[in-house]
Amino acid sequence: MTERIGVYVCHCGTNIAGTVDVVDVANWAAEKLKHQGVVIAREYKFMCSSLGQELIEKDIKELGLTRVVVAACSPHLHEKTFRTAAKNAGLNPYLVELASIREQVSWVHSDKTIGTAKSKAVVSGAVSRVIENAALEEIKVPINPNTLVVGGGIAGIQSALEIANAGFHVYLVEREPSIGGHMSQFDKTFPTLDCSACILTPRMVEVGTHPNITLLTWSEVTNVAGYVGNFHVTINKKARFVNEELCTGCGICQEKCPKKVIDDVYEAGLGYRKAVYTPFAQAVPNFPVMDKENCTYFIKGTCKACEKFCPTNAIDFTQQDQLINIDVGNIILATGYDLFDARRVSSYGYGRLPNVFTSIEFERLSNAAGPTSGNIVLRDGKTTPKSVGIIHCVGSRDKNFNNYCSVICCMQGLKFAHLVHERTGATVYNFYIDMRTAYKAYDEFYQRVLEEGTLFVRGKVAEVTNAARKESEKGKLIIQVEDTLAGKQRRIPVDMVILSSGLQPRADSKEVGKMFGISCSMDGWFTERHPKLDPVATMTEGIFIVGCAQGPKDIPSSVAQGAAAAARVLDKILQKEVMLEPIKASINKETCSGCRICNGLCPFNAIAYIEDDKISDINPALCQGCGTCVAACPAGAISGTGFSDAQIMAQIDGLLLRNLITA
Amino acid sequence: MNAKPKFAMYWAASCGGCEIAVLNTHEKILDVDANFDIVFWPVAMDAKYKDVEAMEDDSILLTLFNGGIRNDENERLAKLLRRKSKILVAFGSCACEGCIPGLANLSPVGDIVYTAFNTITTDNPNEIYPRTTVDVPEGELHIPTLSKVVRPLEQVVDVDYFMPGCPPESHQVAAVIDLVIDVIKGKAELPPKGSVIGVGNSTVCDECPRTRNVKMVKEFKRIQDIAPADPTLCILEQGVPCNGPATRSGCNARCPQAGAQCIGCYGPAEGVIDYGARLITAFASVIDANTPEEIEHILDGIPDPTGQVYRFNLAGSLMKATKSAWEKA
Secondary structure, eight states, X not given: OOXXXXXXXXXXXXXXTTTSOHHHHHHHHHHHTGGXXXXXXXXXXXXXXXHHHHHHHHHHHHHOXXXXXXXXXXXXXXXXXXXXXXXXXXXXXXXXXXXXXXXXXXXXXXXXXXXXXXHHHHHHHHHHHHHHOOOOOOEEEEOOXXXXXXXXXXXXXXXXXXXXXXXXXXXXXXXXXXXXXXXGGOSEETTTTEEHHHHHHHHHHHHHHOTTEEEEOSEEEXXXXXXXXXXXXXXXXXXXXXXXXXXXXXXXXXXXXXXXXXXXXXXXTSEEEESEEOSSTTOSSOOOEEOTTTOHHHHHSOOOHHHHHOTTOOBOTTOOOEEEEEEESEEEEOOOEEEOOGGGSGGGOTXXXXXXXXXXXXXXXXXXXXXXXXXXXXXXXXXXXXXXXEEEEESSSOTTSOOSOOSSHHHHHHHHHHHHHHHHOOEEEEEESSOOOOSTTHHHHHHHHHHTTOEEEESOEEEEEOOOSSGGGTTXXXXXXXXXXXXXXXXXXXXXXXXXXXXXXXXXXXXXHHHHTOOBOTTSOBOOSBTTTBSSBOSSTTEEEOGGGSSOXXXXXXXXXXXXXXXXXXXXXXXXXXXXXXXXXXEOTTTXXXXXXXXXXXXXXXXXXXXXXXXXXXXXXXXXXXXXXXXHOTTSOEEETTSOHHHHHHHHHHHTTTTSOOO | OTTSOEEEEEESBSOSHHHHHHHTTTTHHHHHXXXXXXXXXXXXXXXXXXXXXXXXXXXXXXXXXXXXXXXXHHHHHHHHHHHHEEEEEEESHHHHHOTGGGGGGGSOHHHHHHHHTTSTTOOOTTOOOOOSEEEETTEEEEOOOEEEEXXXXXXXXXXXXXXXXXXXXXXXXXXXXXXXXXXXXXXSOOOOTTOBOSSOSSBHHHHOOSBOOOOOBSOOOOGGGSTTOOTTBOTGGGTOOOOGGGBBSOSOSHHHHTTSOOOOTTOXXXXXXXXXXXXXXXXXXTBOOSSHHHHHHHHTTOSOHHHHHSTTTTTTSXXXXXXXXXXXX
């Protein structure tokens, strides 16, 4: 059958037309690709507009088009638009092919001659390919109404509560013994100076008691299979050695435990906890966990003080890790961030000079519930500093460490300045590169701190040292900095230095991304579907990212994202079913020799080996059409719809203009 | 005598193994003689090119052409035999896909000749290199001119059937001879033109009796470096790059059955466009690594990837040759 193909070339305003002669491309396609079946080729200012779509729909109906090529932007953007238009006109949507002449041509070239020639080749490839396209039908599958939220910081808490309040079940998984995340470690939040715990803990309690939330703390996701609407998740619930059914959270075990351990997680190494502990008083859930590495019983085989004193016999030294399997329809990742390790900037002396503190250490120092009950003191635990230097951008905006801005550090530094001022009356210096106080009421806070008398030095600190050059510097930490406003080098002696460390992706973000089938940016933050228009979705349907897992952000933005992702999940749940692309792989039973190379590759566990027939087989319900096995099959026995060899070879021939009839 | 159909066999750029494979059919060779008039077979009988030229077009029923096209003489004979033959079979790996001589397509032909006469073990003080023409008292002598790349037969002339293998297994040769005799006698029909004959329809793994599991390779090694090799377990699973998963069946998995990895002489499985690309993707797919460094380290265990995955197939692959070989005459 001879195909009747329509070619539509988009100007995209000047986005494409600025670098590509779109009229020439359309005329060329009409003339040179006529023998391939092109019956009409048009150009239009904005093909994606309703008028542009109508143009295509009208041609399909009136000219009886059997195939459509739209030369416009990336398929990521508008493939769906044009497929829907084709469907509306009665053409199978999979007979539409997008030729990307924006992302792959106009945006990467400046020479119009080259841009036009390349556009012709791309269009030619798409025409040759579309002839080989097959009409496919979408597959409808039901959506499981349960949702998994990974990470119990403020972003994850927000997501979980929004979905649970709407009446749907949520599994909230948290790696640490309690939910609360970084926010639970802070004393005050900028710019309002709200008590962090006061605004956070009611939300934590709500999560802990919500009938629609299954809270799994001290737990980690170990495996994810399936696809949107039908994810199968395995969670490792680590042994707490405390029976949650019996424990009342009375705290007697913690009180009686004789083993003190430095708490480097919650107290940032400044305080102690017991070997059986809850990280903080308001922990949710309030069941303690046993730290096996430090517990005297696990080390020496004796003690069991906790067991003896527990009034409900909840201590269970025989408890084992437990694997829990759950089925969910959508997943929200709220896995947060790691603090930049200030030791890496060795010239700032953290870890070497005792009175250099990190931001999280200062948070604990200034926290009324912290190890010093909120007294800001030097490392000796008693001396109040008379002068304090706060260094911004530690590990951020620095090519040697992280190139990006960590967003929160300026405001954090200003908050610290205010707290030091308020509680000690010390002279405070802030060393900044640029002061970034965008967002509501942030700059007003900066003005306030200025008025309080904090001194600001604009310049990147070169070094923090204890090597005094003169009498007045003796016993002090000297901050060496170029004051770029005064235009001179300065040495400022202080008693205490606080490093406003940046945020960085979780150390295991790449592995976590791989497990959930989403990608990371070069820096390691999870990649959103679209940086502006789709910030909480990912390229994997049904997987959402919120809070700092997606990039550095403050509490209000994290909460907003948490709520946004919840809305997206609810939208999916309420649709009850999801249409899956009919792009699937299948195995030719005749040519499969059962070499089993594909068996370990499928990210969706869709491939099974049939022992009796000695061949492999693909479960079409599980296959997501990723193509991994199609590429890997050495015998060429696996083919993928939508990406057949015939389509790809035809496209290559078209790109190389081998499809043209040479006179 | 005249009633018997004519048979020819020719060798172009090949080693002679294909001829031996035909003779290795033992008494079956007598059937060939009984049913055919052998008109041209340089390795077995005396004949001159001019004798072939003198034959009528299409007068030879069956020509088994082995060897790739390496020089202008090969090309001339390929075209001549195409013209004279009803059925032209690309016989053996060289004619089908270039085989070992095809690996020469990695280098420009000038480099190859230079290297051949300049290796460390070559004593060539007068820097003598072969010339295609030379004047002698009796007149001008010619030797064939090397073409820039080795080409499988199909890239030079139209081919009716392909029979891969280095060499084709004798039982497969015998089966094909039987088939053609049956066709002559009207007892069978020829397969569709372009078919690959004397082969299975799957890959070597299909005929390999070894146990196969999900593969997780931590290290690639040579067969002689795994000791002791497990004779019942998939060779690839033991870390030896085995080409069996991508190679067409038909040989009864001879090498794996004898304890060695398949090197791929039966060429790509049906429907595979580029054998080497398939194979290297397959090897990459079984690597069990978490970091780029680990991947690099494991891949270092395949020191000559081209030789590993294109040993027989380079000239017949999608790329055919390196750019430098293709462009430099």
